[in-house]
Amino acid sequence: MDLKEKTIKKEYVYQGLILNVRKDEAETADGQRVPREVVEHPGGVGIAMEDDEGKFFMVTQYRYAQEKVMTEYPAGKREAGEEPLLTAQREIIEETGYEGTDFFYLGQMAPTPAYDSEIIHLFYARQGEFRGQHLDADEDLNVSKMTLDEITAKIVSGEITDAKTIGMTFLVRAYKEGKYD
Amino acid sequence: MDLKEKTIKKEYVYQGLILNVRKDEAETADGQRVPREVVEHPGGVGIAMEDDEGKFFMVTQYRYAQEKVMTEYPAGKREAGEEPLLTAQREIIEETGYEGTDFFYLGQMAPTPAYDSEIIHLFYARQGEFRGQHLDADEDLNVSKMTLDEITAKIVSGEITDAKTIGMTFLVRAYKEGKYD
Numbered sequence: 335m336d337l338k339e340k341t342i343k344k345e346y347v348y349q350g351l352i353l354n355v356r357k358d359e360a361e362t363a364d365g366q367r368v369p370r371e372v373v374e375h376p377g378g379v380g381i382a383m384e385d386d387e388g389k390f391f392m393v394t395q396y397r398y399a400q401e402k403v404m405t406e407y408p409a410g411k412r413e414a415g416e417e418p419l420l421t422a423q424r425e426i427i428e429e430t431g432y433e434g435t436d437f438f439y440l441g442q443m444a445p446t447p448a449y450d451s452e453i454i455h456l457f458y459a460r461q462g463e464f465r466g467q468h469l470d471a472d473e474d475l476n477v478s479k480m481t482l483d484e485i486t487a488k489i490v491s492g493e494i495t496d497a498k499t500i501g502m503t504f505l506v507r508a509y510k511e512g513k514y515d
Numbered sequence: 516m517d518l519k520e521k522t523i524k525k526e527y528v529y530q531g532l533i534l535n536v537r538k539d540e541a542e543t544a545d546g547q548r549v550p551r552e553v554v555e556h557p558g559g560v561g562i563a564m565e566d567d568e569g570k571f572f573m574v575t576q577y578r579y580a581q582e583k584v585m586t587e588y589p590a591g592k593r594e595a596g597e598e599p600l601l602t603a604q605r606e607i608i609e610e611t612g613y614e615g616t617d618f619f620y621l622g623q624m625a626p627t628p629a630y631d632s633e634i635i636h637l638f639y640a641r642q643g644e645f646r647g648q649h650l651d652a653d654e655d656l657n658v659s660k661m662t663l664d665e666i667t668a669k670i671v672s673g674e675i676t677d678a679k680t681i682g683m684t685f686l687v688r689a690y691k692e693g694k695y696d
Contacts, residue, residue, distance in 0.1 A: 337577040337584050337655055348529045348536050350552050352630060355529050355536055360579055368653040370579040371531050373554055375630070396518040397628040398541055398551040403518050404628055441671070445678045446626040446633060447578040447585055449533060449556070453676075472549040474518055489686070490622070490694050495634075497626045497678040504685035505670070513671050 336363040339370070352376075352411065375452040379422040380409040380443075380498045382506045383434050385461040389479035390506075391430045396474070405478070405488070406496040409454070418455035426459065430477050431467035434459030438514075440505040445497055456502050458509055482506060517544040520551070533557075533592065556633040560603040561590040561624075561679045563687045564615050566642040570660035571687075572611045577655070586659070586669070587677040590635070599636035607640060611658050612648035615640030619695075621686040626678050637683050639690055663687060 339360045348355040354374040361367055383391045394405045410425030412418065419437060426434040440456040469475065480488075485503050488494040508514065520541045529536040535555040542548055564572045575586045591606030593599065600618060607615040621637040650656065661669075666684050669675040689695065 337575070337657070339577050339579050347531070350528070350536075350538060351550060352552055353536075353554070355531075355534075355554075357531060358579075362653060363577075363655060366653060369532060371533055372580045373534070373536075373631075375627075394518070396520050396544075397625070398520050398539070399553045399630050399632050400625055400628045400634075401632075404625070406628075409629075441673045442676050443678045443681060444578075444581050444585070444676045446556075446631065447581045447587075447677055448590075449580050450554075450627065450631075451580050451582075452627060453581075472543060472547060474544060476518070486689065486694070490689050492622045495623050495625045496628055497624045497635075497682055500624060500685055501678055501681035504681055504688075507685075508667065508671050513667070 338363055339368075342367065371449050373450040373452070375450060376412050376414070377453040377455070378409055378411040379418050379425060379455045379457060380407050380502055381422050381426045381434060381457045381459055382407050382502050383426055383430065383432070383459045383461055385479060389481055390485065391432070391461070392478050392480055392485070393429050394476040394478065404496055405494055406499045407502055409498060419457070422455070422457045422459070427465045428468050429475065431464055433462035433465050435462040436460040438509065440502065440509060443498060443501050454498050456498070456505060458506055519544055520549075523548065552630050554631040554633070556631060557593050557595070558632075558634040558636070559590055559592040560599050560606060560636045560638060561588050561683055562603050562607045562615060562638045562640055563588050563683050564607055564611065564613070564640045564642055566660060570662055571666065572613070572642070573659050573661055573666070574610050575657045575659065585677055586675055587680045588683055590679060600638070603636070603638045603640070608646045609649050610656065612645055614643035614646050616643040617641040619690060621683065621690060624679060624682050635679055637679070637686060639687055
């Protein structure tokens with residue numbers, strides 16, 4: 335079955351700070367005209383950075399849209415035209431204070447493809463030199479470190495619910511099991 | 516460090532078909548006033564349904580916001596006030612034609628907590644009786660079946676990028692390994 339949908343009309347209904355919203359008219363493969371709402375987001379990166387003791391850096395911050403404090407792998411938004419690896423190298427220092435080394439690309443993830451253009455590029459890294467944390471003006475977070483088993487236990491218990499953190503834990507395990515070779 | 520942010524002003528900038536968008540003013544724990552954009556979405560469910568041969572039902576559909584065809588576990592939006600288990604029982608029949616049995620709750624996932632209220636409730640199920648597929652009018656999809664190893668290989672190769680599908684594959688493995696006991 336052909337599944338592709340064509341854009342008939344593209345219309346911005348909101349242009350904001352970190353996201354834009356469109357309400358398009360599309361045509362399905364069988365010729366129906368349908369409305370399609372799209373959140374446009376520049377996307378970003380997530381970084382699973384491991385220290386020499388097998389612990390991963392985690393950040394805990396208030397997520398306003400979820401109305402709660404959440405623990406996740408360090409992550410950040412891409413600046414316009416920035417290569418994902420550069421975003422990852424910049425963000426890991428900004429959020430944890432430590433440089434990453436030996437970056438390995440785990441792949442990309444679409445957090446909510448039904449209505450959002452966002453793509454997150456996922457990296458594994460090793461902990462490098464201390465450079466000093468420098469957060470955005472409106473960013474507050476606590477840094478901690480956990481083993482993969484501790485992270486897995488918090489996912490299963492429901493304490494960690496962030497999609498990129500759940501997915502990256504799976505990908506880091508696959509990487510360590512040699513599945514990327 | 517206290518991380519909580521308070522809402523100072525809540526303002527809708529778009530009210531649409533499947534999502535609303537707010538641009539709020541919030542106060543951070545250290546007293547700064549900051550803008551916070553929030554996509555409101557009713558959330559939904561994902562279902563990893565296994566047949567008697569260890570294969571999982573997958574759906575392949577065009578994702579307009581991602582501008583490509585994607586393969587994912589069956590999923591769907593919650594209707595207002597609907598219990599997640601009921602959504603899961605309804606959606607699995609609608610998308611695959613088969614009833615699910617022995618539902619097990621794997622947990623919840625926030626796809627993109629930085630700016631979106633969406634929560635997806637994740638279930639494992641066994642394949643039950645054939646009831647007949649009935650898709651929404653604007654929904655076209657192909658159903659296939661894959662083993663967990665096949666799904667894992669497609670995640671590692673980058674062919675599957677949907678966050679809930681990556682996360683659920685991890686959770687189904689954890690369930691089968693007895694980590695939920």
